[in-house]
Amino acid sequence: MARREIPEINAGSMADIAFLLLIFWLVTTTIDSDEGVKRQLPPPVPPDMEQQEVKDGDVYNVRTNFRDELLVEKEVLSIGQLKDGAKDFLVATGTGLLHPERPNITLGDDNMKYPERQWVRKAELTVLEQSYIAAGQDKRAEKVREKLTAIALFGSDYKELPGSALISLQTDRNTSYDLYLQVQNELEAAVNELRDELSLAKFNESYASLEERYSRTKEASLLDKIKAIRLVFPQRISEAEPRDASQGYY
Amino acid sequence: MSKFKKNSKRESGAISTASLPDIVFMLLFFFMVATVLRTEEEMVKVVRPEASEIYKIEKKHLIRYINIGPPQDKRYGTEPVIQLNDQFADVVQIRDWVENERLTLAEAEQTKMWVSMKVDQDTKMGVVTDVKQELRKASALKVLYSASSRDRTN
Numbered sequence: 001m002a003r004r005e006i007p008e009i010n011a012g013s014m015a016d017i018a019f020l021l022l023i024f025w026l027v028t029t030t031i032d033s034d035e036g037v038k039r040q041l042p043p044p045v046p047p048d049m050e051q052q053e054v055k056d057g058d059v060y061n062v063r064t065n066f067r068d069e070l071l072v073e074k075e076v077l078s079i080g081q082l083k084d085g086a087k088d089f090l091v092a093t094g095t096g097l098l099h100p101e102r103p104n105i106t107l108g109d110d111n112m113k114y115p116e117r118q119w120v121r122k123a124e125l126t127v128l129e130q131s132y133i134a135a136g137q138d139k140r141a142e143k144v145r146e147k148l149t150a151i152a153l154f155g156s157d158y159k160e161l162p163g164s165a166l167i168s169l170q171t172d173r174n175t176s177y178d179l180y181l182q183v184q185n186e187l188e189a190a191v192n193e194l195r196d197e198l199s200l201a202k203f204n205e206s207y208a209s210l211e212e213r214y215s216r217t218k219e220a221s222l223l224d225k226i227k228a229i230r231l232v233f234p235q236r237i238s239e240a241e242p243r244d245a246s247q248g249y250y
Numbered sequence: 251m252s253k254f255k256k257n258s259k260r261e262s263g264a265i266s267t268a269s270l271p272d273i274v275f276m277l278l279f280f281f282m283v284a285t286v287l288r289t290e291e292e293m294v295k296v297v298r299p300e301a302s303e304i305y306k307i308e309k310k311h312l313i314r315y316i317n318i319g320p321p322q323d324k325r326y327g328t329e330p331v332i333q334l335n336d337q338f339a340d341v342v343q344i345r346d347w348v349e350n351e352r353l354t355l356a357e358a359e360q361t362k363m364w365v366s367m368k369v370d371q372d373t374k375m376g377v378v379t380d381v382k383q384e385l386r387k388a389s390a391l392k393v394l395y396s397a398s399s400r401d402r403t404n
Binding site: 011012014015017018019021022025026029034035036037038039040041042043044080083171172173174175176177178180181182184185186188189192193 | 267268270271274275277278281282285298299301302303304305306307310313366367369370371372373374375376378379382385386387389390391392393394395396397398399402403
């Protein structure tokens with residue numbers, strides 16, 4: 001028998017086959033994405049804790065119901081209006097740095113619409129710091145020092161939100177998760193936008209970029225700026241203890 | 251002139267493409283190794299909601315996942331269920347689960363654990379609230395509501 005010559009296999013299409021495999025792989029793999037809205041849950045409440053009294057104007061009440069409707073400060077709002085409402089609340093009677101002082105709001109009223117921002121003055125703080133140091137209360141002195149740094153960075157005194165001012169969110173058990181997340185997102189957007197605004201005016205850089213640069217470089221001067229802005233616009237979103245609000249509807 | 255002509259007469263051989271498959275295979279393997287795959291099978295259908303204030307966790311090994319949504323397999327019904335690791339779970343199991351997952355982390359990092367909640371957007375808040383309450387009791391307070399990113403609305 002005559003030996004047949006084995007013809008050489010053409011490998012020209014090999015590359016195409018490999019490319020096909022590669023593309024198939026790229027299309028079918030789902031890469032886990034770990035991004036989302038960050039939240040710190042409150043620690044469990046001890047049963048014997050007393051309910052704190054808060055002024056009506058100091059809490060911005062956001063409620064959602066089972067029909068995915070929003071009730072904000074006893075008014076029905078759409079999700080698109082929530083951010084501006086929250087911003088108004090957080091600016092309140094003005095920061096003393098940027099915003100107009102809102103002359104049309106009558107303060108001292110029983111039914112105050114906004115929390116009253118209080119002046120943080122350098123002269124008072126310096127005295128306070130000395131007294132804390134003398135009393136050996138280091139933690140409190142440290143807090144006062146943070147405020148002093150903020151004043152130095154802003155170049156002027158500022159007004160801070162009262163400690164009791166917060167945004168309270170209460171969801172019904174039958175609210176959709178989507179709406180809940182949108183509300184959380186809008187509230188956070190309100191804080192972030194105000195922070196950006198202030199940061200751009202004072203430091204010529206957005207707050208987001210400050211944070212991003214700090215996470216890379218860990219520069220202490222950046223942290224001071226971030227802390228200063230957080231003092232003026234703290235993120236205080238509290239979630240009320242859950243309750244089945246739908247009970248009242250039926 | 252003739253000098254140049256002589257040169258141009260020389261035929262340059264065709265570039266061998268024999269190594270092209272090897273190069274592409276190397277690419278393929280690189281991608282296969284480099285992509286972080288889902289470590290567990292998703293047993294529930296999750297369509298993540300969109301959000302603009304997105305935070306990205308850098309240290310992925312600190313994240314543990316809770317999936318909530320309707321089961322992929324219709325035989326288990328259409329009501330949203332909770333998936334921990336690769337099995338369905340009840341709300342009361344969450345506290346034990348948190349404890350166990352914490353032990354898988356290095357001691358110094360146990361307090362830094364993140365719980366990423368991948369919840370389907372049509373889920374009712376009741377289940378989610380229950381899960382959150384359990385997480386609070388288990389002191390797993392750092393929570394990430396998984397979402398895909400979008401632009402801020404004006």
